[in-house]
Amino acid sequence: MCKRFKKKGEILMRSSRVPGFFKLSVAERLNFFTNECKFNEEEKRLLLGLTPFPIKIADSMIENTVGLMPIPLGIATNFKINGEDRFIPMATEEPSVVAAASNAAKTAYEKGGFFTSLSGSIMRGQIQVLDIADPYSAMARIYEKKAEILKRCNAKDPTLVSLGGGAIDIEVNVIKTSNQSMLILHLLVDTRDAMGANAVNTMAEAVAPFIETITSGRVALRIISNLADRRIARARAVFSAKQLGGIEVVKNIVNAFEFAEFDPYRAVTHNKGIMNGISAVVLATGNDTRAVEAGAHAYASISGQYRSLTKWEINADGDLAGSIELPMAVGIVGGATKSHPVARLALKILDIHTAEELAGSIAAVGLAQNLAAMRALATEGIQKGHMALHARNLAMMAGANENEIDQIVQQAVKEQDVRYDRILELTKQLQKGVVNGK
Template sequence: VFLIQSLGLVLVHAHSRWIAEPAAQNSTVENSVGLDENAPKRIEPNVSLWQFYLSRMASMDIEQVITLGLALLLAVKYIFFEQAETESTLSLKNPITSPVMVQKKVPENCCRKQTGILKTNQKSNTAEEALIPKDESAEVIKPVLAESSTKATFVVGSSSPVETSSYPSGKEEEMELPKEPRSIEECVRILGNAQEGAKFLTDAEVISLVNAKHIPAYKLETLMETQERGVSIRRQMLSKKLPEPSSLQYLPYRNYNYSLVMGACCENVIGYMPIPVGVAGPLFLDNKEFQVPMATTEGCLVASTNRGCRAICLGGGASSRILADGMTRGPVVRLPTACQAAEVKVWLESPEGFQIMKEAFDSTSRFARLQKLLISLAGRNLYIRFQSGTGDAMGMNMISKGTEKALARLNEEFPDLQVIAISGNYCTDKKPAAINWIEGRGKSVVCEAIIPAKVVREVLKTTTEDLVEVNINKNLVGSAMAGSIGGYNAHAANIVTAIYIACGQDAAQNVGSSNCITLMERTGSTNEDLYISCTMPSIEIGTVGGGTNLLPQQACLQMLGVQGASQDNPGENARQLAKIVCATVMAGELSLMAALAAGHLVKSHMIHNR
């Protein structure tokens, strides 16, 4: 190619320059470009082409000599030196071990590797495979590689992403699988063979092994060559049992990192649920700006919260403080008599008893530190509420482990004590409870802001007087009339749940985490500005563990600058996230209350949430 390019350059230059006689140095522009009879003529027919070029070569000027010389030098370089340099570079820096370029390795946690299995894989009767276009599901392109000892298989279409895998040509026959499923005994032998394994089995054969109890259904991901294939096989098995076999058509499962899910977040996986994620902000809190991710399917929620953030920002921002930080676990134990239970209560409340329990509890973790015990009696049952710091983790597993060790130590002091349950609902976790509202659980946070009257009028489209009146009669009196526990707010659970889903929190803990009281007052020199505060005593939240290990959720935590554990001050990231939640709740409260005061709620929902 280089040689052709060089010779082409020479010919084009020669033909364009020699096709005409050089113009005189003193000729005018008009004469040089004119079409008169004195203009240079093209090649005369009576002169042969080679004679013409020889005559021109004999009369070349210096410019033409330099140009042709450079072109010839380039040709010589490409012919005699370029190949040697390339081979030298490859041999020293990138040695080639195969005639074919080494293809990028597909991560094990990515898609199922499509090998020769695809050639003779059984025809699936599941509705899921039937949904895949026939012209795509079986389309295989085999590029022909000269002198190659490997083959690459590319699966094209929506059935799976493009993947490659290579095997020595001598073993190609081993990948030829029968169209009909083999016997159970043969499949068991192949599965247990270290040289073969699950990739030498078709999906139908794997399903037959599951049905025959040779493969536990919950272990499909760990026994297949890729975890995604295990999910795919489970979907095929499930589809046959559903009232509508095509139910899983729009539930995605491909291109997901299941290695972060297995053993941590979910079991019997059949896919993942995409949820829209919006952003509200900037939220100006404690002299910092935050863009808050919110995962929700409720129209108006993100837009309304965004309006509240704007009002807070125009008012100078919000301020927040952490009031308490301690996760709880409340086991129930039983003594032979109520009097003995009372004696245990007295011992636990004594300084020496608490110290013994603390030493046992703290020995289980470098972060868990027992802060206090709250004990209540019901007959001969004793309810002990352990409260402990948990660093940047939400901490339920951490505190449960410490509680178990402390109860074992307590049993040494009182052999007649019987542990009924490690959780006796005295915690209280994922259930409405006055104890969380009064004593707090997780992070207790307060947040406040002042909204100028002009912002109330122009951004919130209402007045301070109307906002205060609606807040009193709705959030305070109305909630009291309903017998609410911790529900003295407009819709704190909306914001808490949206942030929790986006940031990998336990969404069920929105029950206690949404405890909130919203207060509004008139303030300022003219008493027309608005003072608003939100107090949330039980925000159960963390930045490590559980769903925070998943990459999309980590991305949302990184948006807020709180992903992972704080290296400088353990627990600071979780506390910062709790303050962001409280401030965002306040923004949502501000906007919704304004919509109610102005009578805009129904109109906005008819536009954005139908």
């Protein structure tokens, strides 16, 4: 558990505010978290890549393993979530994502930070039943056998039941396609602190023969749904109009949101920016990025039109109020969250103890990421900050040494010419001693 605190009266609280954190070297940042989270030497070596990720673990996670592809792990600062300061681990290859989230969180900090909630931890397992002569009567027969269906499901995972979870209800629908009528049974399973795919799929497969007996039909698919509409994470925050640049900037942000809310071409890029932050935290903690992304985009379309996952408005004080709502099927037990050593360290950095806390933290990051993108769009444009960070990648591609990169980036930004051919030219000039007239 992380232990750095600040004093407020007689109350000791953890602080995520670390001025100048981005200016520190990698070693200095790691030393900070070594003290913050009490990392041991082996944990430090893991984060630095000095202890290689065990290839045996990699081979057990996927098939046909031939090697590893490391992704940078950064820390977003300034997050206050439900009154608790948190450091947010983010695994991403895209420049500006971590910095943008940190800056947006800083703007919300003095207004109380982010407040979050989770609707529950229920996932859906779907069982598709075909070739039924009387689907509506079969639906009624399934409901009559609900208690037995739930009993058979829960017998497959007594550990989950002992933790207060398990199959708790069913829903049954008849779908009429262009070719046939099919009956779809939903198993509603409380997966608690797990994402729950393995538990739900096991239950669906186990109960399938019993469903065939009840319906006199043929069970085809038995699989979890990633549209986790009974596991909705919500986050809200207020951002100071003054810190954002004034009321005109706030109005432009609201206008940008309304554009995304009613135009799917804008909404898809708007939501992609949200997922830049969300997917980075999901990946860092060993959760399923594809499941969360699919659920988010499906939820954005649930009204019949693809819309924004966030809402933005001006409150009575003239400040910007934002909120986000999306499915968040993540866990802190099982799968890569436990098998991947760096994912375990990411959870240690977050200092969370339930899947609910993790889901809320991820939603808060999505809201912060969206604010940062829209603020940039409403002011200088998205490219200025993004390309300045991207210039570092270009400088490395151009063959710049580590001690040359900063000077090349500064010159490219000064010229407002962050293109690879110009970066390459600057690199060659520096290595010949002619950048800035030298």
